[in-house]
Amino acid sequence: xxxxxxxxxxxxxxxxxxxxxxxxxxxxxxxxxxxxxxxxxxxxxxxxxxxxxxxxxxxxxxxxxxxxxxxxxxxxxxxxxxxxxxxxxxxxxxxxxxxxxxxxxxxxxxxxxxxxxxxxxxxxxxxxxxxxxxxxxxxxxxxxxxxxxxxxxxxxxxxxxxxxxxxxxxxxxxxxxxxxxxxxxxxxxxxxxxxxxxxxxxxxxxxxxxxxxxxxxxxxxxxxxxxxxxxxxxxxxxxxxxxxxxxxxxxxxxxxxxxxxxxxxxxxxxxxx
Amino acid sequence: xxxxxxxxxxxxxxxxxxxxxxxxxxxxxxxxxxxxxxxxxxxxxxxxxxxxxxxxxxxxxxxxxxxxxxxxxxxxxxxxxxxxxxxxxxxxxxxxxxxxxxxxxxxxxxxxxxxxxxxxxxxxxxxxxxxxxxxxxxxxxxxxxxxxxxxxxxxxxxxxxxxxxxxxxxxxxxxxxxxxxxxxxxxxxxxxxxxxxxxxxxxxxxxxxxxxxxxxxxxxxxxxxxxxxxxxxxxxxxxxxxxxxxxxxxxxxxxxxxxxxxxxxxxxxxxxx
Numbered sequence: 001x002x003x004x005x006x007x008x009x010x011x012x013x014x015x016x017x018x019x020x021x022x023x024x025x026x027x028x029x030x031x032x033x034x035x036x037x038x039x040x041x042x043x044x045x046x047x048x049x050x051x052x053x054x055x056x057x058x059x060x061x062x063x064x065x066x067x068x069x070x071x072x073x074x075x076x077x078x079x080x081x082x083x084x085x086x087x088x089x090x091x092x093x094x095x096x097x098x099x100x101x102x103x104x105x106x107x108x109x110x111x112x113x114x115x116x117x118x119x120x121x122x123x124x125x126x127x128x129x130x131x132x133x134x135x136x137x138x139x140x141x142x143x144x145x146x147x148x149x150x151x152x153x154x155x156x157x158x159x160x161x162x163x164x165x166x167x168x169x170x171x172x173x174x175x176x177x178x179x180x181x182x183x184x185x186x187x188x189x190x191x192x193x194x195x196x197x198x199x200x201x202x203x204x205x206x207x208x209x210x211x212x213x214x215x216x217x218x219x220x221x222x223x224x225x226x227x228x229x230x231x232x233x234x235x236x237x238x239x240x241x242x243x244x245x246x247x248x249x250x251x252x253x254x255x256x257x258x259x260x261x262x263x264x265x266x267x268x269x270x271x272x273x
Numbered sequence: 274x275x276x277x278x279x280x281x282x283x284x285x286x287x288x289x290x291x292x293x294x295x296x297x298x299x300x301x302x303x304x305x306x307x308x309x310x311x312x313x314x315x316x317x318x319x320x321x322x323x324x325x326x327x328x329x330x331x332x333x334x335x336x337x338x339x340x341x342x343x344x345x346x347x348x349x350x351x352x353x354x355x356x357x358x359x360x361x362x363x364x365x366x367x368x369x370x371x372x373x374x375x376x377x378x379x380x381x382x383x384x385x386x387x388x389x390x391x392x393x394x395x396x397x398x399x400x401x402x403x404x405x406x407x408x409x410x411x412x413x414x415x416x417x418x419x420x421x422x423x424x425x426x427x428x429x430x431x432x433x434x435x436x437x438x439x440x441x442x443x444x445x446x447x448x449x450x451x452x453x454x455x456x457x458x459x460x461x462x463x464x465x466x467x468x469x470x471x472x473x474x475x476x477x478x479x480x481x482x483x484x485x486x487x488x489x490x491x492x493x494x495x496x497x498x499x500x501x502x503x504x505x506x507x508x509x510x511x512x513x514x515x516x517x518x519x520x521x522x523x524x525x526x527x528x529x530x531x532x533x534x535x536x537x538x539x540x541x542x543x544x545x546x
Contacts, residue, residue: 048523137410141528150521171528178523212542246541248423250321250451254534255414255444261531262538268519269485 011063012088015095019086023060023096023108029162032111038164040176041097041106046074048174049109055081056107062090065104074105098166111164114183116155116192124152125218125271128260129200131186131235132226136161140171141257142224146179147172149264153180155221157189157235190238193221201267202231203259204242205252211243211263216270222263224256284336285361288368292359296333296369296381302435305384311437313449314370314379319347321447322382328354329380335363338377347378371439384437387456389428389465397425398491398544401533402473404459404508405499409434413444414530415497419452420445422537426453428494430462430508463511466494474540475504476532477515478525484516484536489543495536497529 012019025031026039037057040046046056047070059078065071075085094102112118121127128146133139139161143154154163160183161168169176184192193200201216202223223239225231230253236242245254245262254262285292298304299312310330313319319329320343332351338344348358367375385391394400401419406412412434416427427436433456434441442449457465466473474489475496496512498504503526509515518527518535527535 052523141531144524144528145531147522147524148518148520148527150519173524173526175522175524245421245538246423246545247421248541249420249448250325251417251420251446251448253446254421255417255530257528258414258418258531258534261527261535265518265535268521272519 010084010086012086012092015092020088020092020096023058026108027098027166029165032162032164036111037108038111038169039097039106039108039166040169041099042103043068043070043074043105045174046105046107049107049177050074050077052177054109054177055083056109057083058108059083059085060093060096060106061085061087062093062102062104063087064090071105112181114181116182116184116188119153119180119182121152121196121198121219124150125220126151126264126267127153127155127219127221128264129155129157129189129221129223130160130256130260131157131223131231132229133160133224133256134227136165136168137171138227138255138257139163140168140176142260143168143172143175143179145257145261145264147175149268151179151264153182155189156181156183157186186235199241200239201241201243201263202236202239203245203263204231204236204239205244206233206236206242208242208244211245211266214241214243214270216241216267218271220267220271222260222267224260227256283357283359285359285365288365293361293365293369296331299381300371300439302438305435305437309384310381311384311442312370312379312381312439313442314372315376316341316343316347316378318447319378319380322380322450323347323350325450327382327450328356329382330356331381332356332358333366333369333379334358334360335366335375335377336360337363344378385454387454389455389457389461392426392453392455394425394469394471394492397423398493399424399537399540400426400428400492400494401537402428402430402494402496403433403529403533404430404496404504405502406433406497406529407500409438409441410444411500411528411530412436413441413449415533416441416445416448416452418530418534418537420448422541424452424537426455428462429454429456430459459508472513473511474514474516474536475509475512476518476536477504477509477512478517479506479509479515481515481517484518484539487514487516487543489514489540491544493540493544495533495540497533500529
């Protein structure tokens, strides 16, 4: 039975195969947007995805994979959902994901709804907000941190990196599937935020109070700005609370994903305390 | 006077110029180790370096740079120290640093002493320790965080990424020049640590207490492990204190640089509190 299924499967051996090209193209934003699909790799990440209800439309297996019960589960889910399972060489899988030492498995997923309307702010006490964040690694790291602090999701303001890029998905360590993701212009976000409960907080040097012991309130929206420029002044001034972290050295700022995490954990402790 | 100086300067116009090749080669670890030099870029970063007593041996200026008083200061320092100032096109500068939209200036610096003996543990209450950290961006981010929390420096245990790689230097935002850096095998580090005062702390799931309110003590050495594997069990068990951060979601760990920052800020607050 297993053998039969394996034999009926498509095995791709050529680098120039059109499916390989189509999968590789998902590393580029324009192809992701055109198709509404994105790539994720790794057994653990794909298992997280499955357990959160995201089954890949296409599952790509390395011919050199070791058997694993979770992999078998994954194949079963994909087949049950009418998806396709493909086998290919480790080299071709590396070429698809753009990573040396490719993982044994990758999947193609449908992108999610990323409108603010898809968010229910009351499901979580904390939300992370990124403004014009350009580094997909930072964005993925924020998703991962959001998962850890029990945030509801990540709201991307203005022109951020693509949360569905391979780098962001990889850095999120699966949190791209557990965290809600919304994208909006600042004006849209502000009007959505003010249409309900919500405290907007940012790390700032302007009229700010120490981040420890500040009066955080749920649902708390923790916002960080662009890696080089930080937040625009009017965005900071629109915050309900501006807080400052100690800066003991020469630097006057932290890495954006680090700032979100330090502040996020403080908010968590404060709301739980 | 300024014109005369500019005219006497070497201007490089060809991509295949041997100096360009030598500078580009510094992006590779083996060439950095062979020459004992590394590259840093950007006016702000080079100014931080100068103010911390690190003057580049070679200063490379883009011909399309705008004049800036800090740039003039930098040129003066390099010339006073007997270094060389070179001008080249933005394209060639991009090729040297491997970054699109190159900054207007880059410098070649001598690598520092990175032995444990070069550290005086009593100059700071906090030290960061990274074990087998493979991502140069994480390593640079830890240096940046170290600067922010007033750490003395970063100790690299076992096989870490190179702190003098272009990516690490860039992510450090200048902290590579303000933080001490040491590299050692675990056994060396452990014996050095135990030869004086020092509390070794790690985020861990083994026999750990909540990270908030844990009894931190200076000098506190905050250690994080490899991105995929975490810390080896015996390293964790050698710690004086194992602490745990809340993990509310599916993930059971944070990004290494994020974990160091959340824990580092907690230690700072505790020691200052």
